[in-house]
Amino acid sequence: MKIIVAVKQVPERDAPVRVAASRQWIEEADLQFSMNESDAYALEEALQLKEKVGGEVVVISAGPERVAITIREALAKGADRAIHVECDDIANRDALGVARLLAEAVRPENPDLVLTGLQSDDLGYGQTGVIMAELLSLPHASLILHVEKADSGITVKRELEEGWFQNIDLPTPAVLMIQSGGTKLRYATLMGIKRAKMKELRKVNAVDLGIENAPVVTLESISLPQRQVSTQILQGTAKETAATLVEKLKFEVRVL
Amino acid sequence: MSGIFVVIEERQGRIGRISWEAVAAGLVLAHQTGAKVNAIVIGAQTEQFAAEAAKRISGKVIRIEHPLLGTYTPDGYSRALEQFIRAESPQFLVFPHTYQVRDYVPALAARFGSVLIGDVVSIQDGPSFTRQLMQGRLTGSYHSSGPGPVFVSVQSGAFRAGASESLAAEVSVFDPVIDSTQIRTKPGEPFRDSAQTVDLGSAQAIVAVGRGIREAENLGLIQELATALGAEIAASRPICDNGWLPIERQVGSSGQTVAPKLYLAVGISGAIQHLVGMKGSQCIVAVNKDPDAPIFEVAHYGIVGDLFEVVPALTDALKAARQ
Numbered sequence: 001m002k003i004i005v006a007v008k009q010v011p012e013r014d015a016p017v018r019v020a021a022s023r024q025w026i027e028e029a030d031l032q033f034s035m036n037e038s039d040a041y042a043l044e045e046a047l048q049l050k051e052k053v054g055g056e057v058v059v060i061s062a063g064p065e066r067v068a069i070t071i072r073e074a075l076a077k078g079a080d081r082a083i084h085v086e087c088d089d090i091a092n093r094d095a096l097g098v099a100r101l102l103a104e105a106v107r108p109e110n111p112d113l114v115l116t117g118l119q120s121d122d123l124g125y126g127q128t129g130v131i132m133a134e135l136l137s138l139p140h141a142s143l144i145l146h147v148e149k150a151d152s153g154i155t156v157k158r159e160l161e162e163g164w165f166q167n168i169d170l171p172t173p174a175v176l177m178i179q180s181g182g183t184k185l186r187y188a189t190l191m192g193i194k195r196a197k198m199k200e201l202r203k204v205n206a207v208d209l210g211i212e213n214a215p216v217v218t219l220e221s222i223s224l225p226q227r228q229v230s231t232q233i234l235q236g237t238a239k240e241t242a243a244t245l246v247e248k249l250k251f252e253v254r255v256l
Numbered sequence: 257m258s259g260i261f262v263v264i265e266e267r268q269g270r271i272g273r274i275s276w277e278a279v280a281a282g283l284v285l286a287h288q289t290g291a292k293v294n295a296i297v298i299g300a301q302t303e304q305f306a307a308e309a310a311k312r313i314s315g316k317v318i319r320i321e322h323p324l325l326g327t328y329t330p331d332g333y334s335r336a337l338e339q340f341i342r343a344e345s346p347q348f349l350v351f352p353h354t355y356q357v358r359d360y361v362p363a364l365a366a367r368f369g370s371v372l373i374g375d376v377v378s379i380q381d382g383p384s385f386t387r388q389l390m391q392g393r394l395t396g397s398y399h400s401s402g403p404g405p406v407f408v409s410v411q412s413g414a415f416r417a418g419a420s421e422s423l424a425a426e427v428s429v430f431d432p433v434i435d436s437t438q439i440r441t442k443p444g445e446p447f448r449d450s451a452q453t454v455d456l457g458s459a460q461a462i463v464a465v466g467r468g469i470r471e472a473e474n475l476g477l478i479q480e481l482a483t484a485l486g487a488e489i490a491a492s493r494p495i496c497d498n499g500w501l502p503i504e505r506q507v508g509s510s511g512q513t514v515a516p517k518l519y520l521a522v523g524i525s526g527a528i529q530h531l532v533g534m535k536g537s538q539c540i541v542a543v544n545k546d547p548d549a550p551i552f553e554v555a556h557y558g559i560v561g562d563l564f565e566v567v568p569a570l571t572d573a574l575k576a577a578r579q
Contacts (some may be wrong), residue, residue: 011390013391013525014546016548017390017393017394017548019394026390026394094371095362095371095372096365096366096369096370096371099366121390121391122389122390123389124375124387124388124389124390124391124528125374126358126362126374126375127358127362127371127372127374130330130358130359130360130362130363131362131363131366133363134362134363134366134367135366139330139331139440139441140330140363140441141330141359141441142355142358142359143355143358143359158443159355159510160355160446161354161355161509161510162511162512162513163448163449163503163504163506163510163511163512164446164447164448165446165447165448165449166443166444166445166446166447167443167444168441168442168443168444169441169442169444170440170441170442171440179510180493180494180497181493181494181496181497215371216369216370216371216400216401216402216404217370217371217373217398217399217400217401217402218398218399218401219396219397219398220384220396220397220398220399221396221397222389222394222395222396222397223394223395223397224393224394224395225388225392225393225394225395225550225553226395226553229540229553229554229555229556231542231552231553231555231556231557231558232556232557232558233547233552233557233558233559233560234557234558234559238561238562238565238566238568238569239569239573241559241561241566241569242566242569242570242572242573243573245541245557245559245570245573246570246573246574246576246577248557249518249539249541250577253517253518253538253539255460255461255517255518255539256485256574256577256578
């Protein structure tokens with residue numbers, strides 16, 4: 001089974017967020033980046049499938065030069081080779097624009113499966129995989145926790161709302177958006193990191209793929225969110241704040 | 257191109273609250289454009305839902321009906337709505353931001369060269385649409401400029417559903433042409449992994465724990481606090497993903513929705529997916545080391561500090577207060 005996993009490099013979860021002077025994106029200069037969480041689960045699901053049924057795992061990522069670090073991480077965990085879609089303006093492309101880049105880079109590979117994470121932790125559109133399926137004319141399913149090879153295609157476990165699930169049968173090739181938490185993530189081994197340096201990393205760019213940046217939906221400005229309620233921040237040492245909170249719970253909230 | 261169409265979603269045989277909230281978002285657009293709000297119901301048998309919707313819709317109600325739409329599939333729903341949109345050319349399509357909508361609307365929008373503006377929390381003049389970024393730590397203002405219809409989905413709880421009205425919208429049927437060979441996926445019946453034994457929905461007080469707890473071994477601290485408070489324990493998704501607490505204790509879009517008198521969030525940064533499950537709580541208290549954590553945007557009381565110091569102090573203070 002040939003499986004392509006699309007991963008995104010995003011700012012680290014606890015990274016300080018500062019609005020850039022343009023007010024259109026955040027200051028990236030002092031940020032640390034890592035692999036988007038649900039994409040890491042997509043990669044893990046792909047690697048486990050390959051271990052069970054054989055085949056190849058190809059990782060693909062779109063973004064500027066720094067993305068190569070995340071690609072190497074995926075290779076170190078066990079992906080066989082990689083495609084880097086070089087793109088310096090990825091944050092200014094809409095979901096359709098990014099999906100076009102990835103779909104065109106994936107198309108000549110003719111994979112059996114394309115996996116992506118459900119949603120990115122930065123822009124959070126949660127659409128890339130679904131649109132890729134549309135552009136590639138493939139069936140898809142999202143919020144997938146587990147993938148199983150079946151006689152004629154695959155069976156996937158899909159998360160529904162409020163603790164419900166369902167199984168879905170799909171023919172292959174297909175596109176799946178993977179939800180976090182379906183399995184345990186592996187770490188890269190020292191041997192894996194060493195091997196990753198020798199693995200193929202092919203580069204393509206938007207011009208090669210013939211795709212212009214022509215967004216229909218634009219992010220015009222960003223800002224820090226407005227507080228929905230006025231939060232009383234309790235001041236003092238741990239002991240003092242604890243005592244103040246107990247007073248509030250007793251006399252104002254009346255839950256004690 | 258004209259008209260605002262809200263696509264209503266059925267939940268367990270009823271029209272869910274989030275669909276009425278989508279209607280409320282449609283009304284915001286109606287106010288700006290002067291157009292009326294219409295509704296679409298989709299299914300194999302939609303008469304009853306259409307009648308329910310017609311009472312609260314000032315425009316028209318469209319029943320998109322076909323035997324192959326009885327069970328949701330992305331292929332069936334996309335194909336049916338695509339045909340309706342080509343016939344009617346609406347200006348705006350508004351959806352509730354549900355798992356189902358996330359599964360097919362991005363593909364549907366792409367067929368028109370449009371892009372869904374998803375998980376919208378407010379609509380300003382223009383219209384411009386506000387949604388959250390960076391797990392709720394930023395908000396972004398979006399504008400759609402494409403030639404196709406504008407697709408918008410709205411976050412649960414972001415718009416206030418109107419009260420039940422006694423309108424009587426005109427109801428009509430749209431018959432899409434769908435062939436069973438066009439539906440490529442075969443969905444199974446919904447199931448639950450384990451019987452639900454904890455009903456967080458009826459708890460008066462909840463202590464919820466998130467990533468900040470770092471290790472499963474530290475959960476004892478939270479248990480002691482919950483006991484001192486007489487509260488149920490809940491968690492954000494990563495804690496349940498790690499298997500540290502059972503999934504039935506998960507609060508958020510993929511877990512339970514709760515609204516207790518007191519919700520004490522410990523080491524939870526407050527990603528949107530968590531907030532939608534608890535922001536209706538009467539009193540929210542947050543303990544977090546990051547003063548910019550989004551949880552503080554919904555908290556009534558906040559303690560910025562190390563939970564490993566604050567939680568034991570709080571447990572002690574509660575024990576003392578109860579004596």
